[in-house]
Amino acid sequence: MRSCVVTDLDARGLLCPLPVLRLRKQLLAIPEGGIVRLIATDRMAMVDVPHFCGQAGHAMIGMRDLGDGVTEFTVRRGPATGQAADPAPEES
Numbered sequence: 776m777r778s779c780v781v782t783d784l785d786a787r788g789l790l791c792p793l794p795v796l797r798l799r800k801q802l803l804a805i806p807e808g809g810i811v812r813l814i815a816t817d818r819m820a821m822v823d824v825p826h827f828c829g830q831a832g833h834a835m836i837g838m839r840d841l842g843d844g845v846t847e848f849t850v851r852r853g854p855a856t857g858q859a860a861d862p863a864p865e866e867s
Contacts, residue, residue, distance in 0.1 A: 780809035787845065791819040795827045802833060802852045813848040814841070824848045 784801050786794035794815040801811050813824065821838070828835040832853035839847050 780805045782809065782811045784811055784813045786813055786815045786817070786820075788816060790817050791823060793817075794820045795823045798824065798848075798850065799827065799831070802831075802850065805852055807852055807854050809852045810836075811850050811852070813850065815846055815848065816844050818844070820848070821846060824850070 782801055782805060784797060786797055789797070794813060794817055798811060798813050802809075805811070813820075815824075817823075824838070825835050827833075828850055834851040834853060835848060836851050837847070837849035841847050
C-alpha cells in the first residue's frame with residue numbers, strides 16, 4: 776500500500792483569495808494523491824475552496840466546522856493539469 780503525503784496549511788486570518796492561492800501552491804508542491812488539510816477563517820473559503828477543487832481537478836474529500844469561525848478543508852491533489860506546459864502548436 777502506497778503511503779500518502781499529508782500536509783497541514785494554516786490560513787487563519789487570511790482573506791480571499793489568499794487561502795485558495797496558498798492551497799494551490801501547496802497542492803502543486805506535493806505528489807498526485809497527496810492530501811492538504813487547510814484551516815481557514817475566511818467565510819468565503821466555504822465557496823472558494825470547493826469551486827477551486829472542481830475547476831483544478833482536485834478532490835475535496837472533507838469540510839468540517841471546527842468552531843469559532845474556523846473551517847477545516849481536506850483536499851486530495853489531482854493529476855497534473857499541464858498548466859505549466861507550453862501550449863500545443865497550432866496546426867497549419
